[in-house]
Amino acid sequence: MMTRKEVKKPRIGIYSMGLKHYWGQFPGLRERLIEYGEFIVRSIEDFGAEVYYYGLVDCEQEGQKAGCYFNEKNVDLIFIHSATYVTSASILPVHQICKAPAVVLNLQPAARINYEKTTTGEWLAHCGACPVPEVSNAFNRAGIKYHVVNGLLGLDYTPVISMTDEVTARRPEAKRAWKKIEEWVLAAKVKRNLEGARFGFLGNTYSGMLDMYSDFTMFQAQTGAHVEVLEMCDLDRMLQSVTEEETEEKRKEIEEFFTISEDAAADPLAQKPTEEQMNWSAKIAAAQEKMVEEFDLDALTYYYHGAPGNHYEDMQGGFIVGHSLLTAEGIPCAGEGDLKTCLAMKICDILGKGGSFCEIVTVDYEDGTILLGHDGPFHLEIAKGKPILRGMGLYHGKQGTGVSVEAKVRAGDITNLGCTQTIDGKLKFIVTEAESTDGTIMTIGNTQTPVKFKKDPDSFMDEWFAEAPTHHFAMSVGHNGSLYEKVAELLEIPAVVLDK
Known part of the structure; x- marks a missing residue:
């Protein structure tokens, strides 16, 4: 049977969080986190969504710009990629300006770090859970509703810069997380079409x-x-x-x-x-x-x-x-x-x-x-x-x-x-x-x-x-x-x- 009316795609906003001070201290970290963010974008596009990736929000000014960007794109939902530590003051303006529902993605790149070889820069690429309590607290006190998805990123390769195995696509922690993410995208599809x-x-x-x-x-x-x-x-x-x-x-x-x-x-x-x-x-x-x-x-x-x-x-x-x-x-x-x-x-x-x-x-x-x-x-x-x-x-x-x-x-x-x-x-x-x-x-x-x-x-x-x-x-x-x-x-x- 044909479909009489085209089903609209949900419009999904995504940004990655990070701390601006890190970029000069740890070469390659910024690019690595953006690579993770772009992987999330491709994966969500595979669910049939229109995706608008702002990039990194790493200071208050970027938060304000990102909020305006997502308003311009009329997004139905914002995924917040918790890439590394960030101050909550950088993130809050995004959601004070754009009222779209927020879902924090705490997706760790690897199942475990290489304890013997890990440097501070390497650890910072794996500490996405660190800012989630702070961001959650700020959202709660600002009256902003949010949800959190915890799990593994689900890469099928390991970035060259990495010191550990980041192939986690088949792990249950990745599959569970991505099932939840897909459900949020589909829920946004319902909202868009109603x-x-x-x-x-x-x-x-x-x-x-x-x-x-x-x-x-x-x-x-x-x-x-x-x-x-x-x-x-x-x-x-x-x-x-x-x-x-x-x-x-x-x-x-x-x-x-x-x-x-x-x-x-x-x-x-x-x-x-x-x-x-x-x-x-x-x-x-x-x-x-x-x-x-x-x-x-x-x-x-x-x-x-x-x-x-x-x-x-x-x-x-x-x-x-x-x-x-x-x-x-x-x-x-x-x-x-x-x-x-x-x-x-x-x-x-x-x-x-x-x-x-x-x-x-x-x-x-x-x-x-x-x-x-x-x-x-x-x-x-x-x-x-x-x-x-x-x-x-x-x-x-x-x-x-x-x-x-x-x-x-x-x-x-x-x-x-x-x-x-x-x-x-x-x-x-x-x-x-x-x-x-x-x-x-x-x-x-x-x-x-x-x-x-x-x-x-x-x-x-x-x-x-x-x-x-x-x-x-x-x-x-x-x-x-x-x-x-x-x-x-x-x-x-x-x-x-x-x-x-």
Whole structure:
């Protein structure tokens, strides 16, 4: 599937710290530390970031210049390479001028120094941990938030000037550190792409679902994303412009991507889609695509019910197939007017982890699993095999009929990202890691994934429900708990990670 909108690269600022007095005293030290800094730059560029390296901040004046430089570059995050000792007065101006989040990189070049041969100049190239307490103290007293990554630099060569072995790329201390650094870069990617993102809100929220209701101003204030309120007549206008050729083209796309069911489901309500249902879903999907393009949407949440036999009711009956296609193309679509879960889905999608619309379906106490899914839409990119389309005699709890998607997330590690709202009106993330087991599912035209959590089903639900979640959440592939924590940090949204 193509991505409809280009995902923006995060803008990362980096500088190396050092003490100006050292350069005349220890020839080669300055150049050596810059070499380390340039290695960090190349490594972070490999994570798909735009990197702006200031060089050395070694005095108060350079700190002021660096702060202005990073403001000019509009960076999302600043990595502070703790290369050697520096006075905290040199570093503080950078972050008083530029308010981007700060992460100190205490990455020692070697696993151990050469005790017998090491000189003062050699030692200074390995004492990056020395200034971190002082810098941390200054940040704390100045009210500047910061994080620290400790570990090894991870070079795959030893600089000529070095007196010890600096090849540490395969050591666990380097791998752990670089995994954290990559997660910070990816978290910055989420922040960059949410700022100015356009979330469509089509129709209304399912009546009575109090957990779904959201304050649009609060949403924009906390995420930087805009909510574009859409009407069914906006979509109807697109529908009127869909040609027979466009419908046929979309029908071909659907048939290539999905398996069309036969009359084999246990539920008589979920059988082979009729020709009329397939053509209508294809036409609606073409209209949905046009609406996304006209309103420049990055995500969409929707729900509508009209009077029985109403034209708009017929339109919403064809939503699920097109919205599933859009979700697979980087425009996540959440049903029932759930804006908060749409945000969770968008975060998962920006990170390339999927993000399928889910709720708790039922518990299998024999297998120790919980079935998670919904009546659509589904993130097709993380499906096991080709999803199945079934014609629905009705949508349970809703009006109208149409085509629905039956699928499950492929077996392996998964992470659920829930987004709820607290008593003070703030967003809150709830995260839990688990495993998709590829167990048996029902043939009822709904998405369903059997999931085994780290605790038994009842213990898991005790913990999940205690966090006051919404009844929907986004399922992503991989174990992403620490990554979602960092996303929450950069968005300044509280997060709870269960089963850490």
